[in-house]
Amino acid sequence: MTVDSTGEPLIVEGLSLALDIGGVQLNALRDVSFSLRPGEARGLVGESGSGKSLTLRAILGLLPPNARITSGRMVVAGQEFDLTRTDRDHRRRIARLRGAQIAMIFQEPGVALNPVVPVGRQIVDAVARRNGLTKRAAREYALHLMELVGIHDAAAKIDAYPFELSGGLKQRVMIAAAVAGEPQLILCDEPTTALDVTVQKQILSLFTHLRDELHASLLYVTHDLAVVAQLCDSVTVLYSGEVMESSDDLRAVFDGAQHPYTEALLHSTPDVDRIEQRLYSIPGSAASLSDRTDGCQFAPRCEYARDDCRTGSIPDTSGTPGRVVRCLHKVGAPADGVPVGGIDG
Amino acid sequence: MLRWFARRLLLAIPVVWGVVTISFFMMHLAPGDPARTALGEKASNASVAALRHQWGLDQSMPLQYLNYLKQLVHGDLGTSVYYHAPITSLMAQRLPVTIILVVLSAILTMLISVPLASRSATHPNGIAAVAVRLFNAVVQGAPTFFIGAMLILFLGVRIAIFPAGGYPADIGGRAWALVLPALTIALGTVPIMVRGLRAAMIESYGSEYVAFARSKGLPERPIRYGYVLRNAGISGVSILGIQVGALASGALVIEQVFAIPGMGSMLMTGILNRDYALVQACTLVFGLLVVVVYLGTDLAYARLDPRARLS
C-alpha cells in the first residue's frame, strides 16, 4: 500500500453537528478539527458524552437519524467531502470509503456482530463481495485474518457464532473484519472499554502489532490517557463536543499540558504507563447536551476560570504550529498576562 | 436433536389428552340427545331408547369416557352417526383440504407481509407505510367473513377470475378454488404479521451490528437480506406459530362462506346433529394439528437462531 502518494489519510475541518432531541436542536459537536498523517496514530480523548463516537460516525456517514451535520469538510486520501451534504451522490461517495479506505472498530463487540451469522463469514462478507472472491478464497482469507489478529485455533472458531465466543475473541473478530479491506485508516471507538483488564492489554498490544504490520493510520478513541501514551503519536482532547487541546506531538502534551482540562486529565491518571480503566477525579461532571453554554464549556469546572471565559467563543491561543490550545488563561501563563497569540472581542 | 424432539413429543401427550377429555365432557354435558336428533321428533320413546342402548349412551358417563379412550388408543376415531361412515375415512377426505387451506393462507400471509413490512420499515412515510396503515384500519374493523364476502363479490363475481365458491373435482380447479378463501384468512393475520415484522426490522436497522456491517462497506441489499430480514425472520416465525391457531379457526369459518368441504363444514354438521364421535374426533385432530405446528415452529426457530439450538 502506498499511502504516501495519496496524501493525508484524513483531514477533518470545522465539524459541527446538531442532534434533534424531542424537536429541540442541540449542538453535540462544535468546530472539531484534526488530521492524521500516513501511518500516524492519533488519540481522541474525552470523558463519556464528549462526542467521540459521534465524531467517528460522522466520518463514516453512520450517524443516527436525528443527527445533522451543520458544518464541516473532510479530506480522505485527496478526496474532498462537504459533510453537510445529504444527497444520494454524496452518500454513495462516503459509502465507497467504508471498509476500503476507512474501517471502524466498535466499542461493544457483544452487540456489533450479527448474532445469527458465523463469525468467519462476517469477517470477509464485505470484502469478498467487493473483490469477487470465491467461497473458498474467502474462507482462506478469513482464516488468514483470524490468525493475523491472534486467534490461534482459527479453523475451530471460523464457523462459531458470536454468542459462542468470549468478549476478547469477538473483539478480535471485529478487528479482523475491519482490516479485511486493507483500509488506510482504522477508527477505533474505545475498543477495549467493554473488556476485562487482562484482555484489554492483549488487544492493545495487538493494535501496536497491527500498526507495524499494516501501515494503517489509527484514530483511537479512548477516555484513558494511559492508553494514548502507549499507542499514539498525537492527541486531540475533546470536551463537551469541542476540541480543548490538540498536538501533533504527544510528548509535548504529556510534558506540558497547556489547557486546564488536559492538565486535570493528566493529574487524574496517576501512572500513564499502567493501562487500566479509572474514573476521573475532576470535580463536577461533564455538561449534558442541554447545559452547553456560551464561552468555554469547561468553565464550570475550571480552577483558572475568569469572567471572560464565559462569553464568546474561545480562540486557539497556542501560537505553535501543530498545536491547538483553546484557553484564555493557559496553564503556566502569567496570572494576569495577555494570553499568547492575543485575543480581541 | 432427536432426544429434544422425543421430549417435545412426550410433552405433547398430556396436552392432547386434555383436549380429548374436555371435548368429551363438553359434548356429553351439553343439552340434546343424539339418538333423538337422529330419529326425529316423531320417533317413539322406545325406539330412541333402543338406539341409545345400541350406541352405548345408556352407560354411565365415566364408563363411556373410558371406552372412548380405549377406542382412541387403538387408533379408532369411531363412527359418524350422521354420515354413517367410519370417521377415519371421513378425515382422510376432509383433513387434507383444510391443511392445504391453512398452509396456503400461511404462505400468503408471508408473501404479503414481508415486502410490506420491509418497505414500510425503510420508508416510514412512503406509499407502503401509508397503505399498511389504511389496510390495518380496514381489516381490523371488519370480521373475516365480511372480507371473504367482499372478495367473492369483487374477485369472484365482478371480475370473476376466481370461483366464488365450491370445490371442483379436478386438481387445478381445486387449487384455484382455494386461493380466494386462503387469501381471506391471510388478510386477517397480515396486519399482526406486518406490525411485528416491521418493528423487528426497524430495531435491526438501528442496531450496532447493522452499523458495523455498513462500516465494513457491505451494500444495503445484502444487509437487508443477510442481516435485517434474517434477524427479523426469527420474530416472524414465532408470530406465525402463534397465529396458526387463528389461521385454523379462520379456515373453519371461511370453509362455510366458500362452501369448501373441509374439516370446518364437517365439524359444523357434527355439532348441529349432536354427532358426538364426529365432533370429538374433529377437536382431537385440531389439537394434534396445533401441537404439530408448535413443534414445527420450534424447529424453524432453531434453524434460524443459533442461540436457540443449545437448549
Ligand SMILES: Nc1ncnc2c1ncn2[C@@H]1O[C@H](COP(=O)(O)OP(=O)(O)O)[C@@H](O)[C@H]1O
Ligand atoms: N442518537 C442520539 N440521540 C440523542 N442523543 C445522543 C445520540 N447520540 C449521542 N447522543 C448524545 O450526544 C453526546 C455525545 O455522544 P457520544 O458521541 O456517543 O459520546 P462519547 O462517545 O464521547 O461517549 C452524549 O451526550 C450523548 O448522550
Ligand code: SF4
Ligand atoms: S478558557 Fe477559561 S474556563 Fe476555559 S479552560 Fe481556559 S481558563 Fe478555564
Ligand SMILES: [Mg+2]
Ligand atoms: Mg462513545
